[in-house]
Amino acid sequence: xxxxxLVVAASIVALALLxxxxxxxxxxxxxxxxxxxxxxxxNYILLTYNPVKIIYSALAPEGVTAIVWDYRGxxxxxxxxxxxxxxxxxxxxxxxxxxxxxxxxxxxxLIVKTTTRILMPLIVLAGVSITMHGWLTxxxxxxxxxxxxxxTVLALVTYSLDTLxxxxxxxKVLLAMRSAGLIGIxxxxxxxxxxxxxxxVNAYIFQxxxxxxxxxxxxxxxxxxxxxxxxxxxxxxxxFAVSAGLSLVIIMASLRESEVRSALRGEGVE
Amino acid sequence: xxxxxxxxxxxVFVSFVINLVIALYGIFARPTLVKKIIALTIFSDSLNSLxxxxxxxxxxxxxxxxxxxxxxxxxxxxxxLAKVAxxxxxxALVLTAIVIGLAVTLFMVKVTMQVYRVYxxxxxxxxxxxxxxxxxxxxxxxxx
Numbered sequence: 001x002x003x004x005x006l007v008v009a010a011s012i013v014a015l016a017l018l019x020x021x022x023x024x025x026x027x028x029x030x031x032x033x034x035x036x037x038x039x040x041x042x043n044y045i046l047l048t049y050n051p052v053k054i055i056y057s058a059l060a061p062e063g064v065t066a067i068v069w070d071y072r073g074x075x076x077x078x079x080x081x082x083x084x085x086x087x088x089x090x091x092x093x094x095x096x097x098x099x100x101x102x103x104x105x106x107x108x109x110l111i112v113k114t115t116t117r118i119l120m121p122l123i124v125l126a127g128v129s130i131t132m133h134g135w136l137t138x139x140x141x142x143x144x145x146x147x148x149x150x151x152t153v154l155a156l157v158t159y160s161l162d163t164l165x166x167x168x169x170x171x172k173v174l175l176a177m178r179s180a181g182l183i184g185i186x187x188x189x190x191x192x193x194x195x196x197x198x199x200x201v202n203a204y205i206f207q208x209x210x211x212x213x214x215x216x217x218x219x220x221x222x223x224x225x226x227x228x229x230x231x232x233x234x235x236x237x238x239x240f241a242v243s244a245g246l247s248l249v250i251i252m253a254s255l256r257e258s259e260v261r262s263a264l265r266g267e268g269v270e
Numbered sequence: 271x272x273x274x275x276x277x278x279x280x281x282v283f284v285s286f287v288i289n290l291v292i293a294l295y296g297i298f299a300r301p302t303l304v305k306k307i308i309a310l311t312i313f314s315d316s317l318n319s320l321x322x323x324x325x326x327x328x329x330x331x332x333x334x335x336x337x338x339x340x341x342x343x344x345x346x347x348x349x350x351l352a353k354v355a356x357x358x359x360x361x362a363l364v365l366t367a368i369v370i371g372l373a374v375t376l377f378m379v380k381v382t383m384q385v386y387r388v389y390x391x392x393x394x395x396x397x398x399x400x401x402x403x404x405x406x407x408x409x410x411x412x413x414x
Contacts, residue, residue, distance in 0.1 A: 008299065016291040020284045035328045041337075041357035046348045048358075049339045063337030063358035068365055079366045086373035090380045138336055142369055226342065249376055264387055 044071070049226065054209050059220040060135040060228030068140065069234040073206035077185060080238065084182055087245045090252055091175070096263035097255050107159045116158040123151040131239040135228030141238025148239065149246035156254055164251070174248040181241025188233040192216045206230075275328065283323060289316040303382045303392040307375065314371045318364045325357030337361070 037045070048066045050057040058066035068076050107113060131144030155164055164170075189206050195216060196203025202214045208229040209217045218229030293316060296309025327334060337358035341347040386392050389400055 008295070012291050012295050015294070016288050019291065020287040023287065024280065024283070035330055037327060037352065037355070038357060041325070041355075041359055042352055044358050045337055045339075045352045045355050048337075048348070049342050050348060052345070061339035061342045063339075063355070064361045064365065067358055067362035072362065075366060079369050082370050083373040086377045089377055093380050093384055137338060140365075142365065253380070261387055264384070 054217075055211055057209060058228060058231065059209055059226055060231050061226060062135050062137065062140075062228075064138065065135050065140050065228065065231055065235070069231050070206070070208045070228075073189065073234075076234075077189065077206075080182060080185060080241065083245065084178065084241070087178065087249055090249055091171070094252050094255060094260065094263070097259050107163070108157070112158050116154050120151045120154060123154070124148055127151075127239065127243070131235050134235040135226065135231045141235035142242050144235070145239040145242025146246060148243035149250070152243075152247035153250050156250060161251065161254060169247065169251075171248065171251065174244045174251070177244035178241050178248065181237045181244065184237035184240070185234060188230055188237065191230075192218070283320075286316050286320045286323065290320070301393045301395045303378075303385065303394065306394075307378050307382065310378075311371070311375060314367065318367055318371075321360045321364050321367075325360035327356055329354050 044063055044067060047053060047056045048058055048063045049061045058070040060066045127144045127147035130139040130147055131141055134140035192203045192207045193205055201216060203216050204211060204214060207214060209220060220226060220229050290313060293309045293313035297306055300306055332354055334356050335354040337355045339347050339351050382392055389397055
């Protein structure tokens with residue numbers, strides 16, 4: 001046993017040394033003392049918001065959101081789909097467990113409940129604010145949605161599953177919201193293509209502004225403020241989908257242990 | 271001073287790699303599924319930090335800025351930003367990686383919970399032993 005431990009320790013040290021040496025030699029480019037931007041990054045920064053070269057631009061001042069939802073939009077769509085699949089599989093694993101309602105509303109003390117009642121709208125507001133500034137400041141749909149889901153967690157802990165269900169936050173509603181968000185993202189992706197087909201103009205999937213050979217574009221300004229065109233819709237639907245999905249997983253994780261066990265034994269499956 | 275900053279950055283860089291390797295050890299050598307999941311999250315977090323670090327740059331005069339065009343009303347805004355901004359592409363990729371990592375972690379945690387409910391343990395070695403004894407029982411029944 002002692003020899004095996006030694007071999008494991010030696011191989012770990014060797015791997016760490018080898019990896020750092022390979023990387024510092026330039027395996028992933030000249031790090032960490034570069035002072036120039038890579039050409040690719042320079043292009044992204046110069047073109048993210050460039051009203052002169054609209055055919056290369058996303059017209060969104062925030063570079064990261066422009067890359068996430070415009071330049072590499074298909075990647076992000078599949079990423080959202082992966083998250084959706086994970087949530088579907090979590091729901092499938094707890095198949096047959098009923099979210100039983102009407103077992104009483106316990107929860108924490110009055111002080112905690114009152115504080116939560118004051119805090120929850122503020123948390124939701126912060127989430128909406130992060131979402132609605134996603135193309136102007138750091139942030140976006142996923143971050144905003146995750147913030148909104150925190151409000152659900154707070155309510156679940158300080159009140160109870162019953163209180164959530166009473167206010168309409170149920171498994172089916174959340175699953176429907178999650179699907180609606182994903183469908184909204186898919187529709188935004190093909191919106192210009194459908195318009196182009198209808199009026200006989202060339203258009204592309206995940207098109208935001210005017211591109212080569214296609215004059216169609218999402219509205220880029222709202223009252224003089226840049227909206228990033230389609231980025232506005234992507235961020236909204238993403239926040240919708242993520243907040244519903246994360247809330248659903250939290251509710252699924254807080255099921256009563258006895259019910260999950262009886263469902264595992266095959267009892268109570270309808 | 272100009273020598274010190276690259277040296278410290280290299281130390282940070284190497285420490286990320288050491289973190290990665292320790293997390294790999296946790297994934298392979300720890301028998302408990304829960305610890306494997308913790309090690310995997312440490313692994314992905316250090317990899318994400320490393321990716322952000324690759325996008326970092328040292329600005330000769332001033333502080334590196336996030337890739338956000340603040341002064342978008344003036345035509346020189348993007349060009350001004352390009353002098354101080356960091357690389358936005360690693361940040362976008364890390365955003366994607368974080369979401370996928372979160373989804374995978376959720377799924378793994380749920381599967382581990384179910385494994386614990388069915389077998390009463392999360393240790394991979396004990397699970398193997400249970401599986402072996404189950405197989406032997408089945409073989410005995412077949413022989414009888």
